[in-house]
Amino acid sequence: MLKSLLLLRPSPAQAARYLHLSKPYLTAGQTQYHGQKDSTWWEKYGSHVDPVQSRSELLNMDDLDERHFRPVKPVIPTYQSFSCFHDPIVSRVMGILLRDGNRELVEELMHKTFRTIKLIQVGKWHRAKTDEERAQIECNPVILLTRAVKNATPIVRLTRIAKGGTLYSVPIPMSPDRGVFTAIRMLIDSTHDARPHDQRFWTLFAKEIMDAAQNQGRTIKKKQEIHRNAELNRAYAHFKWQK
DSSP states (O other): OOHHHHSSSSHHHHHHHHHHHOOSSOOOOHHHHHTTTSSGGGGGGGBBBBBSSSOOOOOOTTTTTGTSOOOOOOOOOOSOOOTTOHHHHHHHHHHOOOOOOOOHHHHHHHHHHHOOOOOOHHHHHOOOOSHHHHHOOOHHHHHHHHHHHHOOOOSSEEEEETTTTTOOOOOOOOOHHHHHHHHHHHHHHHHHHOTTTSHHHHHHHHHHHHHTTHHHHHHHHHHHHHHHHHHGGGGGGGGGGHH
């Protein structure tokens, strides 16, 4: 009898889950239950409205919008965010720059990089003499970073395939996800390669981003070198479909 009662006793995790779902005024932190996969954690927010996901929607929100009066869903506990200032490219650059889990240092580097880009572009905007010249100057650092990554993304790569006891460099298409990673990695490596001892990382990183946004600089040369090598080895492209 005692053994059967012990088997029926809920575990601490089940007790915390039941306490959180049965008492809506308690948060996940107060009950130490943060949800599990395929659980009923999100059923608690069935009556909550979705948060604002874009800055334009936030600025154009009406005063009678239901988000002002009804509870809003919380941000999901991952790197994805519902914040209107969230950008996937910036988050990916920060993830590649991350070392030893020191995310505060990476955030500080990105803030200083964006600040440097903003100061340089605003200075160009004030020195422009006509409205046409000012319209061509982009002062948003996030847009410049996205443009730089897009311009530096290669579309092909070389892989080594053994054929008849010989290794051949075979050009194959590059997936979009790997292409974005390669572009960001080349931006960072180009900054490290050109870094003198008397300049900070964020200063050269800002210049490299602005150069790549205009299809110039070391990163674009590395991309062109990848395409040039793929063109030189195009005679072995048919090895991709052979074993």
